[in-house]
Amino acid sequence: MDLYRDKDKFYVAVDCIIFGFDDDEKLKLLVFNRKIDPFKKSLSLIGSFVQIGESVSDASIRILKEFTGLQNVYMKELKTYSSVDRDPGYRCISVAQYALIRVNDTIKTLVNQKGAQWCEIEDIPKLILDHNEMVNDSLKRIEQITKFKPIGFELLPKKFTIPKLQALYEAIYRRKLDPRNFRKKILSFGVIIKLDEKDKTTSKKGAFLYKFDHKKYTILQESGYNFEV
Amino acid sequence: MDLYRDKDKFYVAVDCIIFGFDDDEKLKLLVFNRKIDPFKKSLSLIGSFVQIGESVSDASIRILKEFTGLQNVYMKELKTYSSVDRDPGYRCISVAQYALIRVNDTIKTLVNQKGAQWCEIEDIPKLILDHNEMVNDSLKRIEQITKFKPIGFELLPKKFTIPKLQALYEAIYRRKLDPRNFRKKILSFGVIIKLDEKDKTTSKKGAFLYKFDHKKYTILQESGYNFEV
DNA sequence: TCAAAAGTGTTCTCAATACACCCATGA
DNA sequence: TCATGGGTGTATTGAGAACACTTTTGA
Numbered sequence: 316m317d318l319y320r321d322k323d324k325f326y327v328a329v330d331c332i333i334f335g336f337d338d339d340e341k342l343k344l345l346v347f348n349r350k351i352d353p354f355k356k357s358l359s360l361i362g363s364f365v366q367i368g369e370s371v372s373d374a375s376i377r378i379l380k381e382f383t384g385l386q387n388v389y390m391k392e393l394k395t396y397s398s399v400d401r402d403p404g405y406r407c408i409s410v411a412q413y414a415l416i417r418v419n420d421t422i423k424t425l426v427n428q429k430g431a432q433w434c435e436i437e438d439i440p441k442l443i444l445d446h447n448e449m450v451n452d453s454l455k456r457i458e459q460i461t462k463f464k465p466i467g468f469e470l471l472p473k474k475f476t477i478p479k480l481q482a483l484y485e486a487i488y489r490r491k492l493d494p495r496n497f498r499k500k501i502l503s504f505g506v507i508i509k510l511d512e513k514d515k516t517t518s519k520k521g522a523f524l525y526k527f528d529h530k531k532y533t534i535l536q537e538s539g540y541n542f543e544v
Numbered sequence: 545m546d547l548y549r550d551k552d553k554f555y556v557a558v559d560c561i562i563f564g565f566d567d568d569e570k571l572k573l574l575v576f577n578r579k580i581d582p583f584k585k586s587l588s589l590i591g592s593f594v595q596i597g598e599s600v601s602d603a604s605i606r607i608l609k610e611f612t613g614l615q616n617v618y619m620k621e622l623k624t625y626s627s628v629d630r631d632p633g634y635r636c637i638s639v640a641q642y643a644l645i646r647v648n649d650t651i652k653t654l655v656n657q658k659g660a661q662w663c664e665i666e667d668i669p670k671l672i673l674d675h676n677e678m679v680n681d682s683l684k685r686i687e688q689i690t691k692f693k694p695i696g697f698e699l700l701p702k703k704f705t706i707p708k709l710q711a712l713y714e715a716i717y718r719r720k721l722d723p724r725n726f727r728k729k730i731l732s733f734g735v736i737i738k739l740d741e742k743d744k745t746t747s748k749k750g751a752f753l754y755k756f757d758h759k760k761y762t763i764l765q766e767s768g769y770n771f772e773v
Numbered sequence: 774t775c776a777a778a779a780g781t782g783t784t785c786t787c788a789a790t791a792c793a794c795c796c797a798t799g800a
Numbered sequence: 801t802c803a804t805g806g807g808t809g810t811a812t813t814g815a816g817a818a819c820a821c822t823t824t825t826g827a
Contacts, residue, residue, distance in 0.1 A: 322555055322593045323555075323595050323596040324554060324556075325553060325554055325555075325556045325596075326551055326552075327553075327554045327556065327637060365626070365637075367635055370626040370627050371624055372626070392623050392624065394623075395600055397594070397599040397601070397639075398599050399598065406596055408556060408594075408600065410624050476779090477779085477780090478778075478779070493818075494780080495780085495781070495782080496816070496817065499816095500815090503815095515825090517777095517778070518777065518778040519776085519777070519779095519824065519826045520777085520778060520826095521779080521824080521825085522779055706807090722791075723806085723807080724792085724809080725789075725790065727807080746804095746805070746806095747798085747799095747804060747806060748798040748800080748804065748806095749796070749797040749804080749805065749806050749807085750797080751806055
């Protein structure tokens, strides 16, 4: 006996809003150039159908790995998109997930091989279905979260300078920040460690490199210092 | 040709975490006494399968109306629960939604007729599947949101006193608040209007009644005063 | 020597907190 | 008249915002 036999079933998809940060200090979005139907030759987020033997989050981890080779990425659920007519072809519910990654050459190569590309946040093209809405909703969410949680470290290399970190936050907030206040606030979190090296690629004087203190961050989080939204 | 024919399909459910606030100044959760299989005689959240012709949010509005008679309720998506083994019987993805409502006698009667009941937040029984997890996640979320958004008004009658509103916030935060500071902060939002009436049911002196200024609230929200998380 | 980015300190304002007494009234 | 809950004001603290100059060094 199937108790649920008269219930409707749905295709369930995940769509990933993947933000990348590169040396050019601009926030980018990963978009996919569709080579097959449906929506051949259009742009979309990267996504996939959820398979019966995986959770929604498993599915998003799977496709993120496929397109970028990355695992253990900062990725969170945004919300579900389920309007009856959101996909005119098929009744499909999508769970949007946003992720933040640091872009390097390996990733760039893989992304290209997969037929995807990075586009600038200030200049996002028309995407299929409700994907532009998903991007806008994610941007809002990330702005909110960075107010309470030092989130940007996922997007930077292991060693980074404070001016680089500031550039990242400016890209996320889309406005300029005061360098003195920014430095003060970031250091007050107490989760970055100053190194003895300098990065001289962007100035003659050179800027000190820092690293993220994962241990301290974990301890802070666990001791009730709750950033999470 | 069905492009998606080889893709898996899922039962999709909504489960509603409905918080109610009553004259006894305690926050309550609406739970359902299951009279049929699966999980006959267990307690669960109220929920339903999403139907092919409705969105997830439509489904939650539908069942909230069925159990409480209410429409236009403050209800938000929490997140999806999709572990492969979350429901041992069937592969089902659930989207949890939380809602805040004010309890009155009409609602109490309807809730009882439907085989549901209110239980105190401090003393939530074992619920089926991952429903206890959903409740805990909602409580955290609501606590977060009330920090930035004057949310509690949904839970009070049209006319209310400041001490009542404070009792509600104390129920949500599960701690005592200072009456002077609370009053100052609430009034500083500028979204409640003092009336000429007093409520004398809880004290001899009586407390002034206030009403929520929906117009002003909407204007504030629209003019970029973004409370939303 | 100078252009260009890195680094530093102080003041001001505002919001959050802590805290104690008077008021009005029905019983 | 008094017990009960309603209502008010002030001082303190800390975080965030505004703001200008010095340092370093390769070109």
